[in-house]
Every structure is written in structure tokens, then in C-alpha cells.
Amino acid sequence: MATPAAVRHVVVAVAVGGAVALVETASGSLGSLWPAVPASALLAALGSALRPVLRAGRAEQHAELKRLDDLERAARHQSLTAIDAMSGTEFELFIAGLCHRDGFTVHQSRGGAGDLGADVITDSPDGRRVVIQCKRYKPGNAVPGPDLQRFLGTARPIHNADVPVFVTTAWRFTKQSRELAAGQHVVLIDRDLLSHWNNGVSLDKYLPAAPPG
Template sequence: MTGSLSSLWPLIPAAVLVAALGALTPILRAGRAERDAESRRLADLERAARHQSLAAMDAMSGSDFERFIAGLCHRDGFTVIQRNGGAGDLGADVVAQAPDGRRVVIQCKRYKPGNPVPGPDLQRFLGTVRAIHNADVPVFVTTAWRFTKQSRELAASQQVVLIDRDLLSRWNNGISLDKYLPAVSPEPRR
């Protein structure tokens, strides 16, 4: 009997380990389920905070919204040169210098979230943004969820950065404006 027990000895720790793992499996699954539930809860909280921030932006006056956008630029390390839009601003609500030295001219437009940004609004902005304001990077920021097809195509052809409601929410929640700007082209060698 002793000989047979000693031949089984190496198998006993393995059997105990298999039994322990079998007992732990439901606990590990429960831990994973709790972790997944916590991840979903945090994502829901983030969405709710974003929605609340967007609701606050919707309640701002046009001037308050422009100052708010200037504040986001400042937070991201941009030097704000001008932050007063309004009648007669010729499409430049915020003018800032990016950390890399480029001149960024921002048009801020508050729309009802369901109203898309129409092409003519972008056309008016393009009429002055480079010719009068000397923009290296024109940026159009809106509280609307989307831009019309015409405005998106126009923006793409003229290298205008479009920031819709979703991107604005992300910018407000910590994504830096420079992440939305095009990369700096290297200077041509002479």
C-alpha cells in the first residue's frame, strides 16, 4: 500500500490544483463580469458628462461660446490672439497661434444639434479666412451633429478642419485641438 501511495504522490498536488482551479473558475468569471459591468458604468458616466457639457454649451450665448472655445485653445497651449467675434468679425471668432507657430482662425457656430451646417456658411467663412485673416489652419466649430455633404466636400477641398458636436465634446473632455489639426508639412529644402 505504501508503494502505491508513493507512486501516486506526484499526482496528488496536480489533482488538488485542478480541483482548486475548478472551484475558482466561477469566482474568476464573476470578477470578469464585475469588471465588465464597471467598465460599462464608467462609459455611461462619461457619456452623461459629455451630454451635460454639451447641454451647457447649447445654453451659452454666441459670445460665451466663442470665449469658451478660446479657453479650450488656451488650455491646449495655443496663444489666443483674438477672442471676440460678433457682427463684423468677418468669420474670425477666435484667432490663435498653435504651439508649432501656425495661425489658426476659428469660426464658432451654435446650431440646434439636429440642424446640419450648410455649405453657404462654410463658403462665407472661406471668403475671408485666408485672404483677410491669413489663416494657416481654418477651423469651423459647431454644436451641430453634422455638416451637409456640400459643406464637407468644400471643407475637404479647402483644407478646413471641421469640428462637429461629437469632436467638440471630445475636445472639451481633454483631447487637445492639435490632434484635429493637419500635420505640419516639412519645409522644402533649397
């Protein structure tokens, strides 16, 4: 709905246009008594009057898009409430289920004693071995670097991972863990990405492109 200010600007624009039209008409009928108003002046006047209206419309559109985005994000994050209540084993089985949903072949669906850092082991549809570490943290806790280091100590050397993946219920990773992941090509899935994954985004959208040939 247009704001009162926007309505006033429209009225001004109409008034300017009407006034100029009257002047143009008068100039045609009364000759030199009414000098003609150039078309450029009319366009300038209308442009000046309508500019605030266009700005107001863009601002309202931006606000509405932000509101819808906030609602969508809230709905996604609300879906994680049940995940927060899971045990460690239930969370691992849940992640394995998402992999299966996305067409991955699941070889191991949970960790445990002697898992050597691999909770879920799958093959992607293009044949790459994906080894996943599943860690439940309180949402406000950041994933520290040492946790990622321990995972890297086994993901490739022991489990032959083509793509190591670290998925967590936490909102963020520390700077150290992000830098380590970037250097070692580890896919990090934080709480926000997990919410997208849980709501239908396929895991392969998060993985790097497969090497050619």
C-alpha cells in the same frame, strides 16, 4: 457573472473530461476490455464543450465595454448642456479659453461687427495661424454648405489662416459642407468632437500635421 447556459457548458466539459479520464484509467487496468480513448478525442470533446463558454464570455465582455462607452459618452455630452445655454459671444470666449488651455496664443477671442468671419484667431504651438469660426446651432440641425463657404471667403484671403477651423454645437455637417471642407482643408469640429475637446483632448489633435521644415 456567467449565464446559466455558460454554467451548463462548463459542467458538460467537466463531465466529458471526467468520463474520459475514467475510461483511460479503466483501459490501463482492465486491458482489452476497455479500449483506450485517444488524446485527440479528449481534446475535441473538451473544445466542443468549451467553445460556447468562450463565445458567451466574449459577448458579455463586448456588452460591458459598450455599456461603459455609452456612460462615458453620456457624461461628455451632459457637459455640453451649459454650452448650449451660452450666448454667441460667450461661446466664442469659451472656445478661445479652450485654445489658451491647450497652449495656443490667442490674438482674438471673440467676433462681432466687422469680424469678417473670424471669431477666434490663435497661433498654434508650432506657429501656424488658426482661424476659428464658432457657430451655435440646435444639436439636430446640420451645418449647411453656404455657412462654410462664407467662412472660406475670408479665412485665408483676409485672415491669413494656415488652418481654418469651423466649430459648432450641431451633431453633423451636410454632405455639401463636408465635401467643401475636405477640398479646402478645413477642420470641422462637430458636437461629438467638441465634447472631447471640452473634456481635455487638445485642439492640436484635430489639426493636420504641420508641413516639414
